[in-house]
Amino acid sequence: MYRLRFTTVVAAPLTVAFDVARALGRPWPFPLEEVESVRPVSDRYAGGPDSGRRRVTHARTFTATGAGTVVEEEVSWETGLPGPLGGLVDRAVLRRRVLRAMRRHLDGYAALAAVRALDVVQVVGAAIVRGDGAGGSEVLVAQRGSGALAGLWEFPGGKVEPGEGHEAALVRECAEELGVAVVPQAFVGEVPLDGAVAGGAPGASTLRVWWARLAGGEPVAHEHRELRWVRAADLEALDWIAADRPLLPAVRALLARL
Numbered sequence: 513m514y515r516l517r518f519t520t521v522v523a524a525p526l527t528v529a530f531d532v533a534r535a536l537g538r539p540w541p542f543p544l545e546e547v548e549s550v551r552p553v554s555d556r557y558a559g560g561p562d563s564g565r566r567r568v569t570h571a572r573t574f575t576a577t578g579a580g581t582v583v584e585e586e587v588s589w590e591t592g593l594p595g596p597l598g599g600l601v602d603r604a605v606l607r608r609r610v611l612r613a614m615r616r617h618l619d620g621y622a623a624l625a626a627v628r629a630l631d632v633v634q635v636v637g638a639a640i641v642r643g644d645g646a647g648g649s650e651v652l653v654a655q656r657g658s659g660a661l662a663g664l665w666e667f668p669g670g671k672v673e674p675g676e677g678h679e680a681a682l683v684r685e686c687a688e689e690l691g692v693a694v695v696p697q698a699f700v701g702e703v704p705l706d707g708a709v710a711g712g713a714p715g716a717s718t719l720r721v722w723w724a725r726l727a728g729g730e731p732v733a734h735e736h737r738e739l740r741w742v743r744a745a746d747l748e749a750l751d752w753i754a755a756d757r758p759l760l761p762a763v764r765a766l767l768a769r770l
């Protein structure tokens with residue numbers, strides 16, 4: 513098989529990056545069948561051998577980063593034509609066609625995903641860590657006081673406002689909810705939120721969590737029922753909002769590092 517790899521950074525949450533990629537389909541006329549799809553992190557399509565004995569696969573992985581969703585794609589193909597002619601077609605003709613088609617497709621895709629992202633309300637959360645420098649670091653967790661998720665634990669934070677940067681939203685939310693100044697340090701991870709956020713499409717929004725340091729003030733629960741500083745070993749036992757649980761290994765790893 514011959515293959516080409518492509519990497520695109522999309523200014524959109526995981527769910528939007530994934531859904532737009534699938535809605536756009538693929539940039540060539542012959543059909544590919546879905547082999548496997550795990551929303552919103554990967555999909556894999558394959559086609560052939562057809563009457564021309566051509567085989568093609570197209571696999572994508574979607575990874576959350578602080579800069580947006582990184583989409584890594586691999587297209588592989590084989591004409592199945594025998595001998596040197598087959599090799600020439602694979603190496604020269606098809607390679608050029610795949611490259612041209614994918615470049616055009618990816619430019620349009622990144623732009624469309626960024627536009628669609630504007631319609632989806634995003635949630636940011638802060639993993640605020642305080643450490644004693646001797647392996648005893650703790651993260652601040654908050655218990656929701658009202659609404660359908662009352663009593664469940666979460667990362668302080670909230671919805672990003674239109675036109676607001678995610679880190680700016682994090683700083684604003686921590687000031688409003690906790691009365692503290694924080695400085696975002698590094699991206700921790702992103703998970704899809706099952707329900708509707710701010711009346712949007714169910715399952716479209718994601719929660720993006722950043723590690724943050726306290727830069728001023730002591731946290732006070734202005735909007736939560738309770739705040740608690742928790743060590744890595746005690747994180748799992750809390751009654752978390754279910755959507756947050758996949759982030760816990762990354763938060764534990766963060767605490768172990770600090």
Ligand SMILES: Nc1nc2c([nH]c(=O)n2[C@H]2C[C@H](O)[C@@H](COP(=O)(O)OP(=O)(O)OP(=O)(O)O)O2)c(=O)[nH]1
Binds near residue numbers: 661
């Ligand atoms: N802050 C936060 N929200 C979370 C987490 N996990 C999770 O599913 N959510 C959901 C709950 C809500 O549907 C949404 C956040 O909304 P929110 O009500 O806290 O946002 P907000 O502070 O902007 O609130 P508001 O001004 O609109 O009332 O995200 C989490 O760890 N932290």
